[in-house]
Amino acid sequence: MEIRTAFCPRCGAPSGGDGLCDRCRVAGTRWLECAPRAIHISCPTCGAIRHGQVWTDSEKEREEIAPALALSAVRLHPEVRRPTFQVTVRELSGNRSIAEVEVSGHLFGEQVRDRCTLELVWQKEQCTRCNRIAGSYHEGVVQVRATGRRLTGRELREAEQIANEIESTHQAEGDRLSFISDLRVTRDGLDIVVGSQAIGLGIAQAIAARLGGRYSTHPKLVGEKAGRPIYRVTYLVRLFPYLRGDVVRVQDTDLEVVSVEGHHLRAVDLQTGRTRTVRENEEKRLIGHSSEAIDALVAYIDGDVIGLLDPETGQTLVVSRPGWLNVRAGDQVRALRDGDRLVVLG
Ligand SMILES: [Zn+2]
Ligand SMILES: [Zn+2]
Incomplete structure (x- = not known):
């Protein structure tokens, strides 16, 4: 019986096969590659991060981001097994850091270890949302008004809170352009300037539903972009004239409103304690609100x-x-x- 022993053509060691021994294969393989730099683009105003053309909100600090950013520049040979990484970052200036990445692992059964150095570039660029806000860009205004009276302080506070909640929902869903760019109390009520029609409609619907009222939409053509008409929409929310807790006098009875249902009120007769319905066209006089x-x-x-x-x-x-x-x-x-x-x- 003949024992065939193969030898590595480069170093002469037994190779167990036809080609190079494992050590020479490793030596001939560029298993670690590092791009010279990794670029991180973030918005100086809100901290959002850009990946390609997509902006994502982020709360992370530079120290948290740096290791992952450095590793994004590292390419390993597909045969490298169980790699571990150690990243050391040194700040150079406000927009430059140096990262040293140490990698160890196994390749063709041999233990390997190497390191590379790259530059981390911290670029600032205003994100689409901040850019729009800075440019006063908006697609609509939600106007909250009461019918035949002024908004109460509570209604103003609640309307503002509802608007902020709707904005948070849109932002959390990644709809970054659905923002509120301005929110102001005017003599007539509350004006909420919005960055998209989606959020405008959402706010109008929620305020009408939760505070009691109706809304209507009034689009206005303001221009054209790439052959498509551009509209700005006013969402008019009209709150009902009476509130829950209002005390009204109808003929000779005092009534406390328990609910407002579109065209009529449900109210308790303060003399008898019985609930009755008051139609919209019945003459009534407001005495005050139970909170007073x-x-x-x-x-x-x-x-x-x-x-x-x-x-x-x-x-x-x-x-x-x-x-x-x-x-x-x-x-x-x-x-x-x-x-x-x-x-x-x-
Ligand atoms: Zn060899
Ligand atoms: Zn921003």
Whole structure:
């Protein structure tokens, strides 16, 4: 029996095959390659990062990004097994760092280790969103108005909060151009300037649904781009004239509004405690909102009437006793002032 031993043609060592031994194969292979530089592009205003043409929001600091950026420039031979990397970064200037990448692993069964050095370039470029905001670019305005009255402070706060929530949702979904570029309280209500029609519509719908109202859209042709018409849209949100908690007088009854449903109100009769519907065309007068109620002392109870001590004048006012009201002399009740009357809320 003949034992065939192959020898490496380069170093003469046994090779176990026809060609070079493992060590000479490794020596003849460029298994680690490093690009001379890796470029990172971020927005100086908001910190977003650009990959190709796509901007992504990022909260990461340079120290966190640098190792991955350096490794993005490293190419390994596909036969390298179990590679491990060690990256050391040295700052050169505001827009330059030097990264040293040390790689070890296994190639053709031999342990390998090598290192390379590259430059990290930190470029600044304004992102599409910040660019649009800076240029006052917008695609629409959401105008929030109340019908026949001013917006209350609570409505203003809630409308603003809803708008911000909708913006966060769009941003979180990667729709970066759906931003709010301005939000201002005017004499008439609230104006929300938006970067896209998608967010404009979303805000208008949400405010109308949650605060009670209707919205309408009013597009206006403002120009043309690449043969396509450019519209700017006004989303007009009209909040209903009455609010939940409003106390209104209809004919000779005092009612507290419990819900607003388009053309009519659901309201509690403050005398009987019963709920009824008030149609849009019924004449009504606003007394105030339940949140403005004052505390009044029950001075006495006498059959169907109670004597209430007016905290402002110190005089006792006689009001008819609501059937549902369970009080004793000395108790406090909440009441709304209506001229020289006090309307008992409970
Ligand atoms: Zn060899
Ligand atoms: Zn930006």
